[in-house]
Every structure is written in structure tokens, then in C-alpha cells.
Amino acid sequence: MTDQITDPLVEVHAAALAGMKRGPKNLARSVAFYREDMAPDADLSEEEFREALPAYHQDDALLRLWRVQLTEWDFTKSAQWTDTEPRTRERRNFVHELLGLAPETREALDTLVPVSILNDEVVISRETPTLWDASSRGGHRWYWEKYKNYLAEQKRWEADSVASLESAAESVVERLADPTQELPYQSRGLVVGYVQSGKTANFTGVIAKALDGGYRLVIVLGGSINLLRAQTQRRIDKELVGRENLLRSVQSEIDSDYATESDWLEGKFLRHGGSPSELGAFDIIRLTTKEDDYKALQAGIDALEIDKKDRNSPLYHPSNLYASNARLMVVKKNNDVLKKLVSDLKRVNRPLLQQLPVLIIDDESDEASVNTTDLKKPNTKRTAINSWISELLRILPRAQYVGYTATPFANVFVDPGDTADIFPSDFIIALDRPHGYMGARDFHDFDLDPDEERAWSNSHELCHVRDIRNLDEDGEGDEDELRAAIDMFVLTAAVKLYREDKGGLGHGYYRHHTMLVHESRLNADHRALHARIRRLWLTSQYLGEQGNNRLKKLFEDDLRPVSAERADGFPVPGSFEELAPYIGTAWQNIGADDRPVIVINGDKENEYRDADFDGTRIWKMLIGGQKLSRGFTVEGLTVSYYRRRASNASTLMQMGRWFGFRKGYRDLVRLYIGRTEESRGQEVDLYKAFEAICQDEEDFRQQLKKYSVMVGQKPQITPAQIPPLVFQRLPWLKPTSRNKMYNTRLVSQGTPGRLEDPTAYPVTAGKLRHNTTQWLPVIRSLSPGTTTFTHPHNGRLVQVDALTTIIEPKDFLEIVRSLKWQGDRFESHLQYLDEVTEAGDQLDDWLVVAPQHRTNVRRARLAEADRTLSWFSRVRRRDPLFGAIGEPKHRPIARRIASGETTGHEDPVTESLVRPRRGVVILYPVVEQAKVDETIVDGMFDTGRLVTAFDFATPLTARGSGDALVRFTTIDSSQGDDAMVDAGANAVRD
Template identity: 55%
Template sequence: MQTLGPAPLSATLEFFATQQGLGGTDLSQAALRDALTTAHSDHALLWLWRKKLADWDFRTDAKWTGTEPRTDARRAAIHDKLGFEPETRKVVDDLIPVSRLSGPVVISKEFTPWRAARSQQGHDWYWPKYAGLLATRPSWDAEAIANLDEAAERVVERLADPTAEQPYQSRGLVVGYVQSGKTANFTGVVAKAVDAGYRLVIVLGGTLNLLRAQTQRRLDMELVGRENILRNASEVESDYADDEDWVRDKFLRHGGRPSTMGAFDIIRLTTRDNDYKPLAQGIGELEIEKREQTLPLYHPRNLHHSAARLMVVKKNKMVLGKLVKDLRRIGPLLGEIPVLIIDDESDEASPNTTSPNKPDANRTAINEKISELLRLMPRAQYVGYTATPFANVFIDPSDTEDIFPRDFIISLDRPAEYMGVQEFHDLDSEIPPQERTVANSQEKAHVRDVRPTDEEDDSSLREAMDMFVLTAAMKVYRECAGPVPLGVGHFRHHTMLVHESRLQLDHRELRGRLLKLWHEGGYAGAAGHERLRQLFESDVAPVSAARADGYAVPASFEELAPHIGAAWMRIGGNENPVIVVNGDKDIERGEADFDRRGIWKILVGGQKLSRGYTVEGLTVTYYRRSAGNASTMMQMGRWFGFRRGYRDLVRLYVGREETFGKKDVDLYEAFEAICRDEETFRNQLEQYAVMVDGRPQITPAQVPPLVSQHLPWLKPTSRNKMYNAELVEIRSPGQPVEPASYPTSAAAIRRNTERWRPVLEALGSTPTTFTNPPDRSSRLPRSFAACTGVVSHNDLMSVLGQLEWSRPENFRPHLTYLSQLDGTLAKVDDWLIVAPQLESPGRVRATIAGSLPLSLVQRSRQRGKDSFGRIAGLEHQIAAKRMVSRASSSVAADENNEQLIGSRSGIVLLYPVVDSDKFRTVEEAAPGSIADPGSVIMAFSLIPPKTAIDSTRRLVRFRTKTSADTAIIDLPA
């Protein structure tokens, strides 16, 4: 079954029972069901079934079935092959449900498949060993490993065949989430690549010594293994002899040198403590041996008998220069070596930030060295990894020596149990703000505001420190209450991060403030305990009661209090509760090295704590530092990551109304905007990854226009990484289109209002009632009234085509699409205009451009920009989307007025909007009478019918500029 897929289980069991002399054993499916249902969740039998079903569920090359991976149809096919009875199917599916992970999203050029030709590849050794090691860890279940297998395979299959005669350099990008396991993915890629024949692996491990050392250790521990590290030396000679995990036998074991067991060794050219250095004995270690001298190295008869070389190199000009110099000395052999370059945090230092408008300018230093590596090694494959991809997709695609991911972009699944931006924001929550609680609101559960006035007495910083001590006591309590779900019996790390500035002088001052608060905290006395009691009862207890997910929660502060002393000692028992991480190598390699020791401390820092560096056990964050672009800010989000066993204890103290430079910034709002930018980008990648007629809709070169921006001051990435890319058309069948950049001048607003007159005249005077089904928190239907009318498609386009905008380029791609719905692209007959009417006692109604009296709606422009945060009311949009969806299906219209539209009708939600800052003036000037057209913005949100798309199903059309060709390049729809 390992290679041929599932087969009849009963016959298989009977065969093996006969072979093993187990005649008489009950091998019925009833016995199997009993064994599965009575097994503990970690029982070996259940674990093996999870592993095998995950393998079959995820497999994309399952020749034994024509079903899609991770679907009910695939699982049914597995059951059929196994010959399962209906009762057995139900038991298995209940215990091991089909994975609903969507799998990695791939935007790719067409490529030549080569991975299926197993005869051309070596014996798999390192990938099975790596997957087996992960399987021993509690945080890696069978589904997670299968998902990692699939994601790594999507990368490797798009690299060049290492045994191919003709060299080819593929360049790709893998997009993960901040602190979400990208290292695990590229470790899997390296494992599969060396198994396939790649014999030199260069990992660019960040720009800091600490980050490079962390990456080296991970690869040594999980991939290289003890035998390759020792190379017949004694245990005490290992560079990990003082490492706790080495001593506890946590490093991978192969059972012997792989080269003596039919596989091949991995030779390390760097160690944890030593970056790449010029090879003392010439270039011997880089010269890869050839078994048959008359054949090139890439020939399978040579390739699969040679050792692989691995180096983890810091992105430093001097270090990379030494490597380039040594490689040049190898000579012609260099052209025969299949090479894999993994660039961790590839958006930092790697892209060329020299403007393409300056052709004579030198490339930036690190980018030049990476380009040299690629020039030297024609069989080198480049794969960048990042959580913030915008810098990479803005690289000039026509620059053949740069690292633009021309071959593929792969967006990884959001891992299970990961805490990201969504876990700290109530994005588009349907629950009214006044009804949100710690149980139904992420913000109320995990986020605490820091106001500028808190600086006067450090009140917020004091509370954050108290929370740190209190959550430490909660961890100690959980250790005593039962096994902690980390596989080590205790919480090894517990940390608090304080990030206010990048300046070392500020860090010293902040450390002094923290030490003063610590020593004055009275955590061993009555005063401190009284503060902790109040914080426990008002904050920790309610949140944990709602979100502890089965982990132990004390019934009262008295039950927790005995553990405060132990927590206090773990944090400050050495009189040093605060660690500064800002460049001191002794501190980086000692006190703040999470690999070498357990850390229960408060960490203070700036840049060193904001990219790649994983703050283990992070529970409380005090964050007050802004940045000028989304990529940098997202990398500062060290509070993202895996918090198994203490998710309910995580708190973010974040700055509100902070002043940076000449602007006031709400950091919490900024992170929400980044989240929307990121999710829009990922969702569009997913949307456009769908193949059309067996071919990709878009290639990586067409991705830059997909990057969006929700705050004007927060660019996707730094300006010197952004190149020209223009999105010409966005097609949105069945999806809301909501323009944002309305004009600000009274004259332009007045002209726009007058242009809406034909639509306003179509509205009827008798309101229509729209009803939505009950939501999760209510059993009652939700209704609203609206004035309605119908206009033809051409009449609406006549209005939209004349409107003025503060930024016309934002609406132009939508207008291009809508204008083609006259039959050029698809046919839309008419549009239902819905103008919701408010029913609150304080509502203001007025006549606008000769209309019947309509409700005026308050909306606020976003701080520092001309756009409104949101136009359409949530209930209104739900009703409109539901009507459009049902009109395009075969479902009969219900009582929700769905008979008002047909399958070729769209809906326009129309709102006479008054800026909240001016609403009182309008209310007093014209209550119930005629509104000044210059003070009312006719804002709208429209939803085209789902039928508004042609047979190609293509969704985008681009126009791009490159440095090589300044002419516009049109890519057909």
C-alpha cells in the first residue's frame, strides 16, 4: 500500500496473520472499530491510521483514483479501496476527518515535470528521516506533516531536474506567515532536493550572526544528524557538546553514517559558531567527487554516489565575497554541480534597491553577490522565503541578474494553532462593538491600549509587567496541574517583549525604567499581590474562563497565589529580570539564546528583535514603535506564532494615538491595515491560481499589481523596492466593488451629486423590506427598509463614467470591467438600486438633487486620507450578496425580495454620505429638507451578477513597465 495505494484490508490482514502465525486472531472490521474507538488519542494504532490516511488524502499523484486531494470524494475512494463497511467508514471519518486545509497556493510558469521519473532520482533518505523526526513531536500531527510534504513538493518539482543535460536556473518565492514555520518548510525542501540529487546547498540565513546560528542549528538538528556532524569523531568533539538537546539525544540519528548504509553523507561547510571562511586546505571540501570521471557530475551514476555539501551563510558582503572567491577556483566542475540556494528573509538585503532609472548605478552589495553566485553556477536554483513578499514581487522582472521569482510564487497554508494578525483583530465582525466580550472578540481578549498619557507614571508598562508575572504564575500552576502540551513536562520559556525604539541609548533608559518597576513591584509582598489579584479577577480569569481550551484555570486568586513566588524567582531570581538584545554578541550568544537555555525574562530591543529572531515563549508584548512600510511593521510582530497551551494568556499592549514624525499613528489600526493588505494579496493569489484550460491565468511577472494598500502612509514595502506596475482591469463577478477615494472639494462633490440625478429619480417612494436570516448570536431575522428602483446598465455606466475621484486610478480598473458588461465581455441587463433607510430616532432625512427624502448616513474619512473606511452596512451587503448569489443559481427566489432581480441583474447599494465631522452642521442646516449637493457624497457599493464573466474565466488584465522596455506591455484578458 505504500506505493500502490490502499488495497482490501481484510485480505491484507489475513495474509500477514498467516505469515506471522496469528491464526485465530479476530481480524474483523468490528474488531478494528472497537480498537480505534477505545484507543487513547496518542495510541500507536490511531497514530498510524492518521499518518496513512493523511498521506492518501493529500497525495496529488494518486494514480489509483481520479479524485482531488483533501476531498470527501478522495476519502470515499480510499474507503472503497480498503473495502470498508459503512460502520467502519463512519468511525474512521469521525476520528480522523478529512483535512480542510486548502494546500499551498501556486502561481507558476509552465514547467517540465520530472519528479515522477523515480528511476532518474536517488534513494529517498533525508526526507523520510526528517518527516519521521517531526512525527515524534507533539506539535506535528500526521495532517501537518502531510501538508508540509505537499508544500515542499510543490517547490522541488519546480526546480530544474538535477540530472538534466541542459542547465536551467529556476527562481521562486515561498510566502509564509511571520514566525509560522517557514524554516520547517525549507528544511523539507532541502531534504527532498538533496535526495533528488542537489549536491551543494547554500542557505542565506539572515543578516545577523544570531539568526544564521539559529538556522544552522535547526538544519543540523533536524536534517544533517549526529553521524554527519561527528564524522567519526567522539561526542565530546562535537560543536554541540554543551547543547542541552544534544545531551538529551534530541538531534536526528541515522543509525550510522548514511554513506555506509546505501545513502550519502551531508558535509557541513559551516557550523553553529562559525560562518563560512576561506577553506584552509584549498578547495577540497567544495570539490565534489566523481565516481566515473568520464561522465559529468550531474549524471545519475555520479550524482547519487556523491556527498552533499551544506553551508549556512550570513548575508554579509565580506562573507559572500569569500565564498564567491573560493567557488571561482573550482573551475569547469562548477558548471556540473546542481546547486540549491535558499534565501531566508529574502526581502531583506537581497533585492537590488538601485533605481532602474539609473542604469549606470552599481547594484546593492548583497544583491550583487547573489547575482555573482547565480552567474558562476548555471545549475543553481534560487528560492526565497519571506512572510512579507512585497519587496520581492516589486523586483524588476526584466532584470535577468536579479532575483525576481520569475518561475513560481507559492503561498503556504496558515498553520493550525498559529496566532497571527487575525487573532488580535475583529476583522469585519458581525457582532456590534457594544456586544463584544472576551469570548467573542479577539481584541477584548488579547489587546490592551497604551495611551500617550500613560508615560507620565508608566501605568501601562506597570500593568504589562504585572501581567507578565501573573501569566508566569499561570504557567507554573498549569505545570503543577498536569502535563504541559509541549512534550518536555514544563514551559521552558516565558518572555515579555518591550519594543519602543531602535536606538541603543533608548534601550538603556528603558532597561532602567523596567528594573525600577520590578524592584518597586512588591511581587513577594501584600501590595504586589493585591495588584495581581485585581488584574487576575478583571482580566486573566474572564479571558481564561472563555478561552483556556481545556487547560487548567484556577478557581480563584487564592488558588493561584502560591505559585507567584516560584514564577517571580524564575524571572528575577538572579537579580537580572531584563535582557537587552541590540547588538552585544555576548548577550546574543548567551542570555538570549533560546536554544542553549530556558529563558524567563523581559526582553528589550529594536531591530534585532524585529526580523527572523524568534522570541520563544512570548506571552506579553509592550509595543510602541512605528515604521514607514507594512513589511517592516509586520516583521516587528513578534507576538505572532505558536502559543500551544497558553493562547488565552497572550496579551498585546499596543500604542494608540502615538506621534511619529509629523503624523499621529494608531499602531493597532496600522496592523489591521497590514492584515487586510496581506489577506487581499493572498486571496487574490488563490483566486488567480486556478488553472484555465490547463494553463496558468497569470505568471509571477504579473503579480505586482495585486498588492494593495489600506493606509496612505503605510506603503507595502520601502520606496526603493517598488517598481512600476499598473493594474488595468479587475473583474469582480458576484463580488462587492466599493470605491474609496471620493473627492474632497465641495465643487467636485456637487458635480458628482448632480450626475446621480437620473438614478435618484428612479427610486420609488414606498420602502421595500429586506430580511437576512438570523446570525449565530440571535434567533431573530434581521430586517431593514430601503428605497429601491431599477436602471439599465447603460444608464448606470453613463453616471459612473462621469464621476470625479481624488485618485481616479483606484476605480479605473473596476470601471474598465463594468463598461464591458454591455455584451462585450458579458451581458448585464439592469441594476437594482437599493438606498437603505435608517430607522433610528435621530435619523436625518433630506432631498438630494431632486430626490425623494433619503436618510443621510454618517461615515468618517480615515485619518490622513481621503477615503472612508467602509461604505456599505454589513446587513445591507449580506442581503445584496445573498440576492445576487441566489439569482444566479437554480434556487427559487424566497420571500427576501429576490424576485426583484434576475440572473443578469446587479445591485447597487447607494448611500448619501456626510462626513462625520460635518454631520451636525448638515443636520442643523437642513433637518428633513433639502441638502446642499456640495456637502453630500453619493457613495456606493455595487455587486455585479455572477454571470458577468466570459467563458475564459480570466479575472485580471495588466499593463506593466520594466527597466528593459519602457513601452507598455499589454497582457490579454
């Protein structure tokens, strides 16, 4: 193919496709029309086009043209030129028909530009939503088109990724109120992405489309720390606001926020080609900058005042709206900042304020924005940030609120009946996993059979995850494991340099190369860890024989076999000797300035200078906690060393900074993560914890997808019915922080194999007597003599004498159903026991164990059962709740039988009672310590004082209705104290 043919081919096809904005037309006729003026001597037949296609690289102009146009036609939802479904083979075939292409040309195009397989975003919406088309308003799509082209041309996004982003942005904007409608309406929604998955790109697209549609004030709540706010401001400035808008308020370029940045100097900021207002659109006026958060306006309120072109019409009338410039601010979720903003807004002309269409974007909306105080209690107020957001919504009647998060549980636990709060009452949109994203599924083997052999080719865990198992006497990670992580950081740095050189990527392709070390949130720990890593770096001898030998072994045992399978076409050194020349440069890039490791936390005055990925090339090891664990993107992250525990799933998931886009180095990514450790008396495996919460998230998304399908033109569930879909596999790890769950109710709590210790027993004589009566048949059936169990306890063997009996699952369920409790604290267990009993194949029977003292001390007769039993003294330490019921020396019996846990001593008696689907109940006649004389009278129990208590453990087979062991719901204050259970009960059982 010659250049004489190639250039005209691109030029004419560009013109032909540009003329098909209303839909595909016959290509041969279009090409002939433009060829006459542009390339009359060129042979631009379809055959020449088809033969030229294989010669083009994916990034060449001709293929980019066709990839963008075919993808746009594939994705178009409401095309006037077809009634075929978007993103289907049928749609693509219809496009080919309209283009009039030969079968051979169709095949060639489909091979190079396959039909997109990305899924639509999942939408849960209120009933009968009113949708509007933002793209048809104002006579232009200025900011969206500029942003879309920037993503495709500057950031080299794939066409289907751009089209998918447009589809998702449209799904949000069409659910906002039409800014030109007469009656004000506030829409509130939530967009759920993945951690580090491009949520900023999505809400930037939403802002672009909303501005084009008529919104004239955009408030972005850019996280709760300066780092995140500044990063968000810069992204929007660079990719949407654009160079001309940034310069409109300064005297010259040297006064720009970004005048010294390489991206600004190299022309990487979006350009409009002139002032948008002079080119038929409108300008964006910034009220915040990269360095400066919102400040009380020095010149009064002029910056927030919007002039009306037609003074006889309201601001929201198209004649005024589309002629007005827009205002944009990115503000931190900070009490003082929001107070200044609200104060200034209140000073704006009130009628104007009531007519102003406003879009509020809340980034990381589960952080700080959610109210954490129970307003149903007397003398309580909203938490500060939530209060200011509520006030913004109150004084801006045309404000639309859209929250963005990757961890949505705190948001859906908001009280739906609190109309002043941020519950997403109008819509919840779950974004699809984006193209090129490296997320939970890339670090866990969810799709592999447990018995399938792991290999580099099929196991994500084997390729990317390395264990931290050894701890020193202070509980810190073993230095050999930390050094191995640092070695991998240096080794992968060398591979990146090798790829720039050998792969034709060019110097600087890998602008950033980072390693994140996260062990604690405490600044003092960060300082100690900094000293430790620095010492390891200085003694690593990377340019000497010892370091060279370590790197060579790591390359041969780890990096080369993984990259051989997963390099995705990027060059891989054939031997360590081939890579060795790049190690010195890698070492120099990281540590030549004597700062190989830097700490990013609140200790420093200018905390984001060391993490300014936009303005500086960073090849460093980073130590951090909260500053680097929520929202903020750590660019170039290749090696993570992670040991920090968390008390809830949302916090833990947000710490997964290793999720993200890793183009060109996916195979090099390594996660060093803590495995089994002791925490509060239980073993914690951080990798397994991540696996569990990632699966919980997948389940949540699958449920959303299932219930997003309309039935009879009506939604199956509305956003207010989402909370019952929240469930989890790990009972010890709550979905979100405790203070964000004050409005939730535990629906079901299953703990197979684990001994549960209920403590909420009643206090009145009638209820206590009732409970004992329910247990009488079981007590009567207890064995006449005791059985002796032998188990290790506190370093020695102990013997436990107990009466025993076996009861049927339905008999036990009938007993616990009929028991009286203090409040509803047993309801969640009861729901679970009901599920495992009704399942029929998860639980065969219950072994009841009634421990007995070896002497006659603390024994009494239960006349109603004609039995003498040992009793146990307990105190209601959390009155009216007991502190605990069960005794530690009894627990090994239940753990061995229910969970199969070995005790280090094989007791023949216990082994004879082990069954695969057997649960255990330990029965405790409890006498309150302060009421012994009232409860034991003449050696007899008074059942009006006796607390018939028990512990229980279901077998490991008892999973209930699925893998989710714990499920929550939310209380809707508009419905009294009723929890929204009905919809959820169906949702979790189907």
C-alpha cells in the same frame, strides 16, 4: 481492553500498514497474514480493533499509525491506485472500500482521524512549467523520510500538518530544474508564508527533497543578522543534517558544536542509525557551523570539490550525482561573507562548477536581497547583497533560487525584465495557514459584524488585545499600562506552572516564557526602557499584599474569563487562591538571577547569547528592535508590549512577533498595543494599522488563489503579472520601503474623506491656457455672491467667504480627464475618480468652493468667464512642482462635508450643504510669486500664465472597486517603460 490484546494489536497493525506503501489493501487479509507469525494466539478481528479505538489517546501508538497512514492516503496527489481527488470525502470512502472495512469501523476511524480540511498551497506559475518527480530519483527518499519522521515523532506534528508540508515542498521542488537534465536551467521562485508560521520547516523540507532528488550544494542565505543565521543553522543541523553527519568532521562528541546543549545530551537531534553513506544514501558535509559563518577556505577549495565516480560522464549524470556527498552552508547576507563565498566558488574547477546542481534558499528574501537602485539611471550599480546573489547565479548555471518571505511585496516589485535579478519568474507559491498557527485572524474580529455584540466567546480582540492609550509628557507609554503588561506576564507564568502540575504535562513542558517590549529601534531608547522596566519590577511587590491584590484583580477581570472560553482543554484555576502558590515560583523563574529583563540588540559583542532559546531555558522580558523583529523566533512569547511605528506595511508586519504557534497557552496570549497617537501631523492607531495590512494580505492571497486556477490548461496570470494585485487600505502606509519601490508605478490612489492637494501643474503657456479653458463652465456657474463659512482654526473662529456651485460627477470627471499635468502624477487619482464615478452609487455630486479674499487685494478679472476672482500666490518649491496649493483655514469645509468630521463649532451654513455622498472641490486661481506682473496685466488674468489649481475630497462612501484604496504595479524593463496594468486592471475589478 487488556494489555495482551493492545500490544499485539499495535504490532500487527504496524506491520500490516507498512505493507501497504503502494496503496490500501484488504485489512482483514493483511492482519491475518502478520498475525500468524507475530501473535497467533491473539484475537485481532476487525470488531476487536473497532472496540479498542475509543480507548486510545490521540498520542497512543495505534492511533498515530492510522492517523499517519490515512492522512498520507488522503494527501497523495498522483496515486496509481485511485483517480479520486486528494483530501476529499470521495478519496476517504475509496480508501475504506479498498481496506474492506465495515460501516461501523469507518465511522469510528473518521471520527478519530477526520479528512484533513487544510487547503492546498496556491501556485502561480509561468506558462507550461516542466515538472519532475524528485521522489523517483536516486532510488531513495532518505532525508525526506528522516525529516518527516522527526517532525511526527520528536516534534509531535499532526499527521495532516506533516502531509501538508510534504505537499508544499513537492510543489516547490518539482518546479526546480531536474538536476540530471543535460541542458542547464535556472528556476527562480518565491514562497510566501505567514509571519512566524514555520517557513524554516518548509524550506528544510524542500532541502531534504532536493537533496534526495540530486542537488549536491545547498546555500541557505540565513537572514542579515547573526541571531537569525545561527538559529537557522541549528534548526537544519538538528532536524535534517543529523547527529552522524555532525560528527563526521570531529574527533569526538565533545568537539561537536552542540556538545554542551541539553537537546544534544538528551538525544533530541535527528539520528540516521549510522553514517548515511554507509547505509546506502549519502552524507551531508557542512561548510558552516552554528558559531561560524562561511569563511575563506583555509585548505584551498577541496571542500567544494566533488569527486566523480564515473569520470567519463558529467557530474549531473545519475551515476555520479547519486554517489556524491552533498555540501550545505548557512550564510549571513553580509557583503564580506558573500564575497568570500563567491571568490572560493570561482576557484573551483570550472567544468565541475557548470555541472553542479545547486539550490539557493533565501530566507527573508525581501530583506537585503532586493536591489534598491534604479539601474536605468546612469552610473548606478546593484546594491551589495543583490549583486552577490546575481553573481552566484551567474557562475552557477545550474543554481535554483527560491526566496522565502511573509511580506512579498518587495519581491514582486522587482523588475521582471532584469534577467540578472531575483524576480520569481517561474513560480510564486502561497502557503496555507498552518494548523495551530495563531495569526492576524486571532487578534482581529474580521468575521464579526460591526453591530454584533462582543463577548469572550466570539471576540478575538476582546480576549487578546489590550490598549496602550495614555502617554506621558515625553511621549512614552503610561507606567500603569506597562506595569499591567508585566503583571500579566507574571500571572501567565504562574498559570503555565499550574498547568504543568495539574495538567499532567510534566515539569519543563513550557521551556520558555517570554514577554517582548518593542518601542524603538534605537539602542539608547532600549537602555532607558531597561532601567524603567527594572524599576517597575523591583517595586511591584509580587510576593506582598499590594502585588497580590493587583494580580488577583487581573486574574478575575481578565485572565479567568478568557481562559474559561479558550483554554482548549488545558486546566484553568478555579480561583486566584488556587493559583497563588505558583506565583512565587513564577517570580523566581523570571527574576531570581537579578536579570528579569534583558536587551537584545547590536550593543553586545555576543549578541545571541542572551537569546539562545535552543541552548538555554529563558523566562524573561526581552527589549529589542531590529534584532528581534524580523525572522528570528522569540520562543514562548506570551505577552507583547508594542508601540513602535513603521513607514511601510512589510516592516510593520514583520514586527508582529506575537504571531506564531502557541500550543498549550493560546488563551494566555496578550497584546498591549499603541492606539491613537500623533505622527507627522496625523493620528496613527497601530492596532488599526495592523488590521488594515492584515486584510490587505488576505486580499492579496485571495487574489492569488482566484487567479491560480488554470483556464484551458494555461495559467490566468504568470508571476510577472502579480504586481497589479498589490493594493492597500491605508494610503499613508506603503507596501514596502521607499527604496524598494523605485520600479513601481501607482495605478490607483483613493483617499475617501481626505483632502488631496495636487501640485504637478504644467509650466508652458499652451497647457496652462488649456487647463483654464476646461474650468470655464464651472467658473461661469459660480454663485453671484459669496457664502460665509465659519470654522475653528488655530484656536479661534475664522470666516471664509467663497463662491460656490454644484456640479455633476461626470462633469468633474470630464474636466480632470482633459487636464494637462507635469508628468503622470495625477494618473493614480484619475483612475480612482473614474472608478467612483462609474460606480454610480458612491458619489452624488461635487460642491465647488472658490475662496475669496475679503478685500479687493489680489483680485483680477478672468475675461473668458466674465468673472472677477481672488487669486493666490504660490511658489514651485520643488520645481516644477508646487510645495502646496491649499490653505489650512479652508480645509475644515471639505473635511466636514466629505468625511463628516466635526470641528467643534456647528456652522449652519456648512451644515446646510452636507450630503451623505457629496464631494468637495476647492478652486484656486494660482499666480506664481515670481510672475505676478506677467500674469496680472491691467487687472486681467493672462491665462497663459495662470495656474488653475484645485484640491478635492471624495466622500467616505467613495471606495472605488473595493476596500483597497491604493494599488501599485511594476515596470517591466523588457517592455520599455510600460507598466503591467492590463492583467491587474481585471484582477482588481473582478
